[in-house]
Amino acid sequence: MFSSFVPALFGGFLIGLGAILLMVLNGRIAGISGILSAALWSREPSDTKGIAWQWYFLGGLLISGLLMGAPLQAIFDVQPIDIAALSISMPMLLVSGLLVGLGCTIGSGCTSGHGICGIGRLSPRSVVATLVFMFVGVITAIVFH
């Protein structure tokens, strides 16, 4: 169990670093649901040249998914992620995906936007949202697993 503590701490450090750099350099909240939503549907008037910055951030996420698996495995001995092996049923994937997309949009954020950037700004809204989704997440996981 303790072997997962070092990757967790260092992984958290990288998440925090990526998030705060986006704020310090570009003045933006690293909330993934908000970034995805803005990339798809709401282009700002000030940002009309070329591809919106949100796509670059999302591209960065994808690049890490494509390239970082092997090095992380080699250096930190973390288990590779195998989504297919989880064999989650199709209705379950669709229902949970819908709920996540709907919930994050209505609730103005997800784990990253509220849990890290929001709490990291000591925003009362984000503290409440994080407590709510953690609580409901815990209850749901207990009931369904």
Place this chain on the structure above:
Amino acid sequence: MKKLMALLCGVLFGTGLMLSGLADPAKVISFLDVSLLSSGQWDPSLMLVMSSALAVYLPVYLMVVKPRALAQQGPVFESHYHLPTKRVIDAPLVIGAALFGLGWGLVGICPGPAIVNLAQFDLSIMLFVTAMIVGGFLGRQLMDVMPVTAHNA
């Protein structure tokens, strides 16, 4: 430069998600399911991920970003910080967070890891992301017709 930095931040963030285990749905479920505590199978390590991320974010925000924003100074590559202005804790916030928690607790995937895991080109994650986008679209429609609108965190 702004866009290059966004890309770099995305790589750092995504690498952190993968390394920390937050991008692994099985690990997320074994963290959320605290009933595993009794059998000794509970995985508390994701607690450290959030603590460690906040240990970086919070002090830099309080010492650099907040004072600069108050003094009307901007970030390095932008004219001003884009900070949420909404303060009120309203029904959409709580209901939305609850719905998100429900979806997250079912399969252990939240938006960041969903995007990172798209790199696996697995049909199931593509389905999840498609459903998530549809859910987001429905959410936007819903917010437009409701009297209380809550954009941005």
